[in-house]
Amino acid sequence: MTDDRDFDRVTRAWLDLMPDEAPDRTIDAVLQAVEVTPQVRRPLGPARWRHPLMNRFSLAAAAVLVAVGVGGALLITGNRDPVDPVVASSPSPSIPLTSPSPTPAAIPPELEGTWLSGARRDFPVLGDADTTYLNVTSGSTGSIVVGGRSGTFSNERFLSLASIAGDNVRFEAVADQACERGQVGNYEWSLSPGGTVLELTSVSDECGPRSKAVAGTWYREACVIQNTWCVGDLEARDYYSWNFTIALRDGLWKPRFGELTYSVPGGWTNTSDYGAGYYLEPTDWYHQFLDAAGGKDTGERLESKGIYVLARPAAVIEYSACDGGIDPAIGTTVEDLVAYLIQHPGIDTSEPEPIHLNGLEGTVIDVALSDSWTGGCPDMGGPGAVLFTAVDGASSRGEYEWGVPQGMRDRYILLDAGGGRPVLIDIAAPAADFEEFLPAAMEVVQTFEFN
Numbered sequence: 001m002t003d004d005r006d007f008d009r010v011t012r013a014w015l016d017l018m019p020d021e022a023p024d025r026t027i028d029a030v031l032q033a034v035e036v037t038p039q040v041r042r043p044l045g046p047a048r049w050r051h052p053l054m055n056r057f058s059l060a061a062a063a064v065l066v067a068v069g070v071g072g073a074l075l076i077t078g079n080r081d082p083v084d085p086v087v088a089s090s091p092s093p094s095i096p097l098t099s100p101s102p103t104p105a106a107i108p109p110e111l112e113g114t115w116l117s118g119a120r121r122d123f124p125v126l127g128d129a130d131t132t133y134l135n136v137t138s139g140s141t142g143s144i145v146v147g148g149r150s151g152t153f154s155n156e157r158f159l160s161l162a163s164i165a166g167d168n169v170r171f172e173a174v175a176d177q178a179c180e181r182g183q184v185g186n187y188e189w190s191l192s193p194g195g196t197v198l199e200l201t202s203v204s205d206e207c208g209p210r211s212k213a214v215a216g217t218w219y220r221e222a223c224v225i226q227n228t229w230c231v232g233d234l235e236a237r238d239y240y241s242w243n244f245t246i247a248l249r250d251g252l253w254k255p256r257f258g259e260l261t262y263s264v265p266g267g268w269t270n271t272s273d274y275g276a277g278y279y280l281e282p283t284d285w286y287h288q289f290l291d292a293a294g295g296k297d298t299g300e301r302l303e304s305k306g307i308y309v310l311a312r313p314a315a316v317i318e319y320s321a322c323d324g325g326i327d328p329a330i331g332t333t334v335e336d337l338v339a340y341l342i343q344h345p346g347i348d349t350s351e352p353e354p355i356h357l358n359g360l361e362g363t364v365i366d367v368a369l370s371d372s373w374t375g376g377c378p379d380m381g382g383p384g385a386v387l388f389t390a391v392d393g394a395s396s397r398g399e400y401e402w403g404v405p406q407g408m409r410d411r412y413i414l415l416d417a418g419g420g421r422p423v424l425i426d427i428a429a430p431a432a433d434f435e436e437f438l439p440a441a442m443e444v445v446q447t448f449e450f451n
Helices: 007-016 024-036 208-214 283-292 334-343 434-445
Strands: 047-049 057-059 113-117 131-137 143-150 153-165 168-173 184-191 197-205 216-220 237-240 260-264 268-274 277-282 306-311 313-315 347-349 353-357 360-369 384-390 401-405 408-416 422-430
Touching (some): 153 208, 168 197, 197 208, 277 434, 306 434, 334 347, 334 384, 334 408, 353 408, 360 384, 360 401, 408 434
Antiparallel strands (some): 047 057, 113 131, 113 216, 143 153, 153 168, 168 184, 184 197, 197 216, 237 260, 306 422, 347 360, 353 360, 360 408, 384 401, 408 422
C-alpha cells in the first residue's frame, strides 16, 4: 500500500479545493463518508476450495487493500464491444468545487461499488500491475480511485472527487498523484440493462493519464463470498476471468487478467474467481441456495450444480485423502490423470473420449461414486472420493481438494493448455438433474478460451 493515501493529507487536499468556509452540513457529510466508506475487498488468494459438496472455502492470508479518506477504489477495464446503453438520468449540472455555490449533483447509487477491469492496461504510475480496479463512492462526497495489483501488492492513483454534471460524470483530482490537483475530467456514462456493466467515454480530461485509465468497460464486482472478487449474476455477453491463473509464475500465484474468456446467454452467476479456480453456477439455483442460507455464502455446499474450472490439477496422495496431499507418483499430464481416474476403485467412469475445445486438445470422462465405496472425509456427511488437489508450488499440499460426493454426477474435461499446463473443467450436478443440465453447461463450456 502506498503512503500517498494518508487520511490527513488527502483530507487537507480535498479541503484546499473548497471555499474558505464550508457549511457544517458539507463537513458532516465528508466525515460521515470517511466513517462509512467500505474497505475495498481484494482476493486473498491463493484459495482452498473443496468440491462444493465436500466442505468449505477458505482463503490464505494476504494484504487487504483499504479505501481511505473520502475515496474508494475503482477497477479499470479497456474498451470492448459496446453495451446496449441505459442512459443515465440528467440531474442539474454540478457547480465547480472551487465555487462557494451549492454542492454538485451527487453520484447516483447505481454507480457505487467496485468495478473490475475488462482489459489489461499498462500504466507506469501503477507499477508492474497485472490487473487493475476502480472503486466509486456515491452521494455528495462521491469519489473514485484507480488501483493496480501485482500479486499481493496494490498501488493506487488518480484519487478524484466525483459528481454529476449534466449528462456526464465529473472527476476532479484531489491530490498531486498522477494528476495535478484540481484537474477536471468529464465522461459520458451508461449502464447495461442489468446494471452490471459500466461504460465510461471521455469527453474531455485535463489529466491525460486519468483518461487512459478510466475510459472503457467495467464489470461490477458482486461476490457474496467475503474477501474475494467476482462479477456475480451475468448478463448475456462476453466475460473474462480476473484472478484465475492456469500456471504459476516463478513458483508463485499472481493474478492474470483474461486467462479465461467465455460467453453466456444469461442465467448464470460467477460465484468465485481466485488463483486456482473459476466457478459458474445457474443463477436460479444459486439464489435458491442463498435464500436457504439466509443470504450468506461461506463456500460450503450440501450439493452443487455448476461449471467449475480448476487450474493445475494433481492426484491426491491417497484415495480417501482428506489433507490435500499431492501424490508424487502420478504425473499431471492429461493422459496421467485420465489413467488415474479409470483405475480409481472409488468411482465409476465412462469410456474416455477426445475433445477439441477452441484449439486445445483433451479428454472427456464422466464419473460417479461407486456404490461399493465407503471412504470419505469426516465433513462430507457421507461417502465420497477425493480425487484432485492443485499444485501450488509452495508445498506438497494443494489449494483445493476436489472429488465426487455421494448422489452427484460429474463430467470431467481435462485439457492440455500448452506448456505443461493442465486444466480441469468439472460440470457437476445432482444425479437426478445431470442429463437435463448437461447441454446448457456444455453450450457455455464450448465458448471457453484459455490464454
